[in-house]
Amino acid sequence: MKSQFHLNPEITFLNHGSFGACPKPIFEEYQRFQLELEHEPVYFIQKKSAGYLKTARESLAKFVGCEAQDLFFTPNPTFAVNTIMRSLKLQAGDEILTTNHEYGAMDRTWHFYCKKSGAKYIRQEISLPIISKEQILDEFWKGVTSKTKVIFLNQISSSTALIFPVKEICDKARELGLITIIDGAHVPGHIDLDITDLNPDFYTGTLHKWMLAPKGSSFLYVKKDYQNDIEPLVVSWGYESDFPGESQFLDYHEYQGTRDISAFLCTPKVIEFLEENxxxxxxxxxxxxxxxxxxxxxxxxxxxxxxxxxxxxxxxxxxxxxxxxxxxxxxxxxxxxxxxxxxxxxxxxxxxxxxxxxxxxxxxxxxxxxxxxxxxxxxxxxxxx
Missing domain, CATH: 3.90.1150.10 (Aspartate Aminotransferase, domain 1)
Structure with missing residues (x-):
C-alpha cells in the first residue's frame, strides 16, 4: 500500500494518528475539485457547492450512522467543540465533567470558556494502568456532582491511545439529564462508529485521520433537540438566508461564502476507496x-x-x-x-x-x-x- 500514498519513502512513518495520510486517488479527487473551483469560482460557489455538500453529507451520514440533516462539515474537531461551547448557556459554578486523558487543544478550549463563563472544567482522574471497563466507569462517575451539567469525553484518547466506554457513559448521562459531547477525532475509519446507537447529544470526528481524507475535513453531529440552540461560530450568508435551504441548522453552519470546501467534497471518493480496498x-x-x-x-x-x-x-x-x-x-x-x-x-x-x-x-x-x-x-x- 505504500505506493498508494505520497509519504516520503525515506521516513518510517509511525504517526498516522496526528494528521493522517491521504492516498493518491483521494488526493487527485481533492485537486480535481480545487481546479473546478478555480475554473469558474462564482458558478462553483453560488450554484454547485450546495449540491456537492449535500452529496458529501449523505455519504458521510451513512458511513457514521446518522441522518444527513444532523451533521455539517468543519475543518477539525476543535472548530466543532468551539461551536458547541460558545452556544452553551452554562452559569457560574456549573460543571463540565471530563477525564485527565483529553486532547490538549480541547482542554484549552474549555479553560477559555470557563474563564469567560465562570463554569468549571473537572478533569476526573482515570488511573493507569486500566484494569477493566468497569474501572473506567467507576472512576469517571465519581466526578459527577449536583452541579454537573455537561459530559465531555474523547472516545479514543490522543496521548494514551485508549478506547473509552462512550456508549455506557452516554446511556447513564442521559438518565441523569446531562448533555453529552463526544470527541471522536480518532474514531471514523478506525473503529466501528454508529452515532445513532451511541446516542450522544453532540459528536465530532475527523475524516482526515483514519478515513484518509485530505487535511481539514471533519464534522459535527448535533441531535435534533439542540440544533436550534447551536449558533454559527462564523456568521455569514447562511444566517437569516435570503435563499433558505433544507434547514436553518444547515444554513447557519454550512454556508460561509468564500472558502475551499474541496476536502469535504471528497467524502464519497474517500468511502469508495475504503470499500474498494x-x-x-x-x-x-x-x-x-x-x-x-x-x-x-x-x-x-x-x-x-x-x-x-x-x-x-x-x-x-x-x-x-x-x-x-x-x-x-x-x-x-x-x-x-x-x-x-x-x-x-x-x-x-x-x-x-x-x-x-x-x-x-x-x-x-x-x-x-x-x-x-x-x-x-x-x-x-x-x-x-
Whole structure:
C-alpha cells in the first residue's frame, strides 16, 4: 500500500494518528475539485457547492450512522467543540465533567470558556494502568456532582491511545439529564462508529485521520433537540438566508461564502476507496500488529502496558510509557538520525511514545523503531530503563 500514498519513502512513518495520510486517488479527487473551483469560482460557489455538500453529507451520514440533516462539515474537531461551547448557556459554578486523558487543544478550549463563563472544567482522574471497563466507569462517575451539567469525553484518547466506554457513559448521562459531547477525532475509519446507537447529544470526528481524507475535513453531529440552540461560530450568508435551504441548522453552519470546501467534497471518493480496498480487513491486520508488538516495546523500555492488550482498549495505536527527561530531544533524534516520524508526548507527568499503524506500515517499520530505541538506550542518556 505504500505506493498508494505520497509519504516520503525515506521516513518510517509511525504517526498516522496526528494528521493522517491521504492516498493518491483521494488526493487527485481533492485537486480535481480545487481546479473546478478555480475554473469558474462564482458558478462553483453560488450554484454547485450546495449540491456537492449535500452529496458529501449523505455519504458521510451513512458511513457514521446518522441522518444527513444532523451533521455539517468543519475543518477539525476543535472548530466543532468551539461551536458547541460558545452556544452553551452554562452559569457560574456549573460543571463540565471530563477525564485527565483529553486532547490538549480541547482542554484549552474549555479553560477559555470557563474563564469567560465562570463554569468549571473537572478533569476526573482515570488511573493507569486500566484494569477493566468497569474501572473506567467507576472512576469517571465519581466526578459527577449536583452541579454537573455537561459530559465531555474523547472516545479514543490522543496521548494514551485508549478506547473509552462512550456508549455506557452516554446511556447513564442521559438518565441523569446531562448533555453529552463526544470527541471522536480518532474514531471514523478506525473503529466501528454508529452515532445513532451511541446516542450522544453532540459528536465530532475527523475524516482526515483514519478515513484518509485530505487535511481539514471533519464534522459535527448535533441531535435534533439542540440544533436550534447551536449558533454559527462564523456568521455569514447562511444566517437569516435570503435563499433558505433544507434547514436553518444547515444554513447557519454550512454556508460561509468564500472558502475551499474541496476536502469535504471528497467524502464519497474517500468511502469508495475504503470499500474498494477492503479497508476493514486491512485495519484488522493493523490492529494485530499493534497488539503483537506492544508488550515487546514495554519490555524494552522497562515499563508496563497501559491496559489489557486487547481490542477492547486498543485500536491501531498504542502508547508506551517511556522514562525520559528530554522528550523533545528524543523525538528530534528519532527523526533526524533514525528517520522515524513518531510522537513523544507528555500527559499528567508521564511521557508516552505512541506508534500508529495503517495499511502502509509493516512489521519491518516496528522493527526499525525497536532497533533505534535499543541503540539510543545503549549510546545516550535520553532514555532511562
Amino acid at each position: 477492503n479497508w476493514k480487513e486491512k485495519a484488522k491486520v493493523c490492529r494485530k500488529l499493534v497488539l503483537d508488538n506492544y508488550q515487546d516495546f514495554c519490555d524494552l523500555l522497562n515499563t508496563k502496558p497501559l491496559c489489557p492488550i486487547t481490542e477492547e482498549f486498543l485500536g491501531q495505536m498504542a502508547s508506551i510509557p517511556i522514562r525520559t527527561s528530554k522528550p523533545l530531544e528524543l523525538k528530534e533524534l528519532l527523526y533526524e538520525k533514525y528517520k522515524i516520524q513518531i510522537p513523544v508526548m507528555p500527559l499528567n507527568g508521564t511521557i508516552y511514545l505512541r506508534y500508529s499503524i495503517n495499511a502502509y506500515n509493516s512489521q519491518e517499520d516496528l522493527a526499525i523503531l525497536h532497533q533505534a530505541l535499543t541503540d539510543i538506550i545503549q549510546t545516550t542518556d535520553l532514555i532511562e530503563v
